[in-house]
Amino acid sequence: MAPHAEVGMGSSNGVGYAAAAPKDLFKVDSPNVVYSDTEINTKYTYRTTKVTKGDDGKYTATPTETVYDFKVDRKVPKVGMMLVGWGGNNGTTVTAGIIANRRGLTWDTREGPRTANYYGSVIMGSTMKLGTDARTNEEVNIPFHDILPMVHPNDLVIGGWDISGMSLADAMDRAGVLEPTLKYQVRKEMAEMRPLPSIYYPDFIAANQEDRADNLIPGSKACNAHVEQIRRDIRDFKAAHALDKVIVQWTANTERYADIIPGVNDTADNLLRAIEAGHDEVSPSTVFAVASILEGAPFINGSPQNTFVPGAIELAERHSAFIGGDDFKSGQTKMKSALVDFLISAGIKLTSIASYNHLGNNDGKNLSSQKQFRSKEISKSNVVDDMVAANSVLYKPGEHPDHTVVIKYMPAVGDNKRALDEYYAEIFMGGHQTISLFNVCEDSLLASPLIIDLVLVAEMMSRIQWKAASSDGAATTKEFKNFHSVLSILSYMLKAPLTPPGTPVVNALAKQRGALTNIFRACVGLEPESDMTLEHKLF
Ligand SMILES: NC(=O)c1ccc[n+]([C@@H]2O[C@H](COP(=O)([O-])OP(=O)(O)OC[C@H]3O[C@@H](n4cnc5c(N)ncnc54)[C@H](O)[C@@H]3O)[C@@H](O)[C@H]2O)c1
């Protein structure tokens, strides 16, 4: 059978995707929010504080207000998700998971029957506070997915590429992640899915991956033909399934870092020229990013390598194309970013983090190669930087906890990564606190919901536009604009958040979730989530 990107699934009605009118769980009653059949138009006052430091070292804090007009397109589009590395553990698991949810499957396990769910997805599995009940004064919480008219993952059409030509059903077996009783129920559908051939530049991933590489586009280094082939693949997939848009995610192997070379990948024009010239320092993931940007498809990097070389970022900005990354934040690092945030914001001086894990999946096999491990070591190490730098009471400038990251490949444990962490801290009056964690992360079952969240949020951002209103709040004649090309709003799902050039990186997990929550709330005219609950204190 010729390899082709196969439709994953239709919508919940199992046939065509009905872009139904949004069914609102709530409406905002405000003069600043106007609903039409097609749009939500909001006038939002953004309040923050500007700080200046005097010669005497003292600060002046000045509250400021900026009025924005936000416009949300309410029409939920038909969306395709194309995965690079579709035949991998994550790719097969997320595909089987969406099929199981769409069909409402239940399967037998040793602990009894289990039913499909989206646990681990912040969009599908968590809630946010809408407000306080006007009568009882109790909190009213709604599913996160209902704050804006978002795509439902059951309706995603899935396809993608892999250097391994194995069908999704056989690749699902190879992954060894899901229960046989579940695999049995999705096998027929997944047997019909086969990844498109992909580009393979051996020097960028571990040599131990070579035996999988049997589904290749000819050529072993970047070239225009590769960019054009991937662009055609995206167009063909979109046309074949009558999609409104396609979002591309890299869930292929971790690559080594690419050297940043002036004249090669430092600007958009140089990068395009380097690809045309077949420069061997342009990675497959950067080629996919360039192709996606040129095709207007948001591109998200779920791995730690520096896919977004400066030239790729500049190209995305030039084309107003969305990019996001890097490296899904699934288990050990997600825990780390929450625990470090808690310790340091509690005034406890974290002085050492020992972060070890072993795992036996193909990702672990690829990471057993030093250059690929180095990419992961960077993303797993930098996650504490902002929290440490923000606390000058505990840490002098440049001071930070010792931090070591170790990853070992142990085939026997498969996808069930064992993470062992020790957090060592100084506490009151010379005391110490030692926290030891043993955290078994079923890696692909933790990463798959993130792949879904990244697609849902990136797609939602493509239907939100803004413009600054005049100081008195009156509408201006300025055109509506997209958010910046680099979607830093995705940071909650990522270890090493990519941010617009010159803007700060936030890794603190609570701040990341707050940004995601409050930007979406602002788009329907709601104030940021505040836990002040003055209504419960001032009466
Ligand atoms: N919890 C997690 O699973 C987790 C968390 C964070 C990051 N990640 C990252 O996600 C990526 C995928 O993880 P995984 O467990 O699915 O790995 P995997 O090795 O099972 O899957 C990767 C797939 O990519 C394919 N591939 C490699 N190079 C390719 C190319 N140039 N084009 C197309 N396909 C290519 C491989 O054949 C393989 O099928 C890895 O980079 C990993 O580091 C995973």
Ligand SMILES: O=P([O-])([O-])O[C@@H]1[C@@H](O)[C@H](O)[C@@H](O)[C@H](O)[C@@H]1O
């Ligand atoms: O997100 P997280 O659990 O900290 O990080 C994981 C690492 O611990 C693991 O070794 C690696 O194979 C996965 O790709 C993932 O990056």
